[in-house]
Amino acid sequence: MTAASATSTFARLRILTFTAWRNVWRNPVRSLLTISALAGGLVMVILYAALIGGMTEQTVRYATELSTSHLQAHRRAFIADQDLYATMPWPWLERVEGDLPDMRFAPRLYAAALASAADSSSGVLVKAIDPQREAAVTTTLTHVRSGTLELGPAAPTARGLERYNVAVGAHLARSLNLRPGSELVLVTQAADGSIGNALYRVAAIMKPMEPAFDRMGVLMSIAAYRQLMVLDDGFHELAVRVGDAAALASAQAELDGELARLQDAAPLDELGGPAVVRNWRQISPALSDMIEMSRSLLLFVGVIVVGLASMGMLNTMLMAVHERTHEFGILLAIGMKRRWLLLMVVLESIFLALVSALAGAAAGILAAGVLARHGIDFSASMPDGYDWAGIVFEPVIRGHLEYWQVLQAALLMIVVALVAALVPSWHTTRLKPAEVMR
Numbered sequence: 001m002t003a004a005s006a007t008s009t010f011a012r013l014r015i016l017t018f019t020a021w022r023n024v025w026r027n028p029v030r031s032l033l034t035i036s037a038l039a040g041g042l043v044m045v046i047l048y049a050a051l052i053g054g055m056t057e058q059t060v061r062y063a064t065e066l067s068t069s070h071l072q073a074h075r076r077a078f079i080a081d082q083d084l085y086a087t088m089p090w091p092w093l094e095r096v097e098g099d100l101p102d103m104r105f106a107p108r109l110y111a112a113a114l115a116s117a118a119d120s121s122s123g124v125l126v127k128a129i130d131p132q133r134e135a136a137v138t139t140t141l142t143h144v145r146s147g148t149l150e151l152g153p154a155a156p157t158a159r160g161l162e163r164y165n166v167a168v169g170a171h172l173a174r175s176l177n178l179r180p181g182s183e184l185v186l187v188t189q190a191a192d193g194s195i196g197n198a199l200y201r202v203a204a205i206m207k208p209m210e211p212a213f214d215r216m217g218v219l220m221s222i223a224a225y226r227q228l229m230v231l232d233d234g235f236h237e238l239a240v241r242v243g244d245a246a247a248l249a250s251a252q253a254e255l256d257g258e259l260a261r262l263q264d265a266a267p268l269d270e271l272g273g274p275a276v277v278r279n280w281r282q283i284s285p286a287l288s289d290m291i292e293m294s295r296s297l298l299l300f301v302g303v304i305v306v307g308l309a310s311m312g313m314l315n316t317m318l319m320a321v322h323e324r325t326h327e328f329g330i331l332l333a334i335g336m337k338r339r340w341l342l343l344m345v346v347l348e349s350i351f352l353a354l355v356s357a358l359a360g361a362a363a364g365i366l367a368a369g370v371l372a373r374h375g376i377d378f379s380a381s382m383p384d385g386y387d388w389a390g391i392v393f394e395p396v397i398r399g400h401l402e403y404w405q406v407l408q409a410a411l412l413m414i415v416v417a418l419v420a421a422l423v424p425s426w427h428t429t430r431l432k433p434a435e436v437m438r
Contacts, residue, residue, distance in 0.1 A: 012340065016344045017347060019344060020344050020347035020350075020351060021347075021351055023348050024351050030319070034356070035355050035356045038306075038310065038352070041305050041310075042306065042357065042361065042413045043360050043363050043367060044305050045302045045413070046364030046405070046406055047367055047371065049368075049406075050399035050401040053400040053402060054397055054398045055397060059287060060280075063280045063284060064241075065138055066143070066209055066210075067140050068239075068283055068284065069106070069240055070242045070279065071239075071240035071277055072237055072280075073088070074275070074278075075087065075236075075275055075276070076274055076276055080273075083271075085191065085233075085271070085272065086272035087109075087233050087235055088235055088238065088268075089234045089268075092234075092238075096238075096259070102242070103242050103243065104136040104137050104240070105133060105240055106129065106137040106138070106240075106241075107235035108128065108129055108236060108237040108238075109126075109128040109225050109229075109236050110237070111128075113126050114188065115176065115186055116186075117177065117178055117183065118176075118177065120175065121176075122175055125217055125218070126220065126228070127213070127217060128220050128221060128222045128224065129151075129220075129221070130221075130222055137239050140209065143206055144167070144205070145206060146179070146205045147179075147202070147203050147205055150204075151166065151221040154203070161199060163199045163201055164198075164200055164220060164224035165201050165203035165220075167206050168205060169206055169208075169215060170205055170206060170208050170214055171214045171215045171216075172218070178202050179202070179205070180203060180205065181202065184200045184201075185199055185200070190229050190230040190231070191229050191230050191231040194230065196229055198224075198228050200220070248279055259275045260275075262275075306412055310417045310419075345421075346421065353414045361406050361409075371399030375396040377396050378397070
């Protein structure tokens, strides 16, 4: 291509671009209606993306910070059937804390028991923690509805009987009519085969966190658990918080290697099986699948919403081409090439799509910002939050929008709108000047 030819082509493009922009506003009402439809569809897609992003962010935060933590380690027999004797030795805790300083660790122990209060009784799940270590790994200790979460020794009874403080789930407290200060008796089979029983003082009622704990959970200190269960050998679960959640896979591999070295140095009994490290997605696969399905659904919904809005683009361009058929015939008759005519109509579609994308993106970002600040409040109908995939969430859903999502939604809208405009654009290339000028 010569310099003169390139200059001529550039000049034509400038003229076509200017003409296409002017043509967009030849019928401003129709163009504004088309822009409103496309921009409205884009706003809906952005808001939906913000809502899904907020629910996903809240889901991940609750799954990792509330009680599950980023990683958990158990013996294989404990994962299979909650084997009381499938424990990891206490010296392991000190070793991993020293060898992996970027992680935070919290040991836990579990047991089943029968709880009695006054004339009521219920089966319960006992969960024992180290309060100081637990506070560094999860936010469990902050979810208190009433009372003070103090899991140390309580004041002796009037008869001088020693007892420990415990916390109970909200639903269990209603079932047994418990409140802070109530007495609770636990009876179970201890690890040595004896009948373990003890009297406890209810120090706090927990907010709903997990459906299972809410219905039957009793939270106590490890010292109180040892007294009840006569189990000093080790712990059932090691909850782990990693420094960088984005590097979860490498942290899991690092902890797995560390526990493997500890097992090689001091082999565990075969009945309990080896120690297994799992991340929160492996612990709650249903929750992980829901997150992935929600993200996939976003693209599907986006295509449908934008596609419906793009019907306005198709209608606008069909009407514009129909109204200007005689004009197009004159242009073809005086020597304008069909490809330039096609390009001019496509440029009109591009301008409509770009203006719609800018307006929709701006309005969508503002709307998503309001959703992020104020959220959707369901506390009037669900004061305790809602249960989703085994985790209880707060009753306020806040939006969370990533700017790449806005870019993707805008590009999706532009592409779909241009595809919808191909039919009227292609129609201009089929015009016959002799027929349309009659």
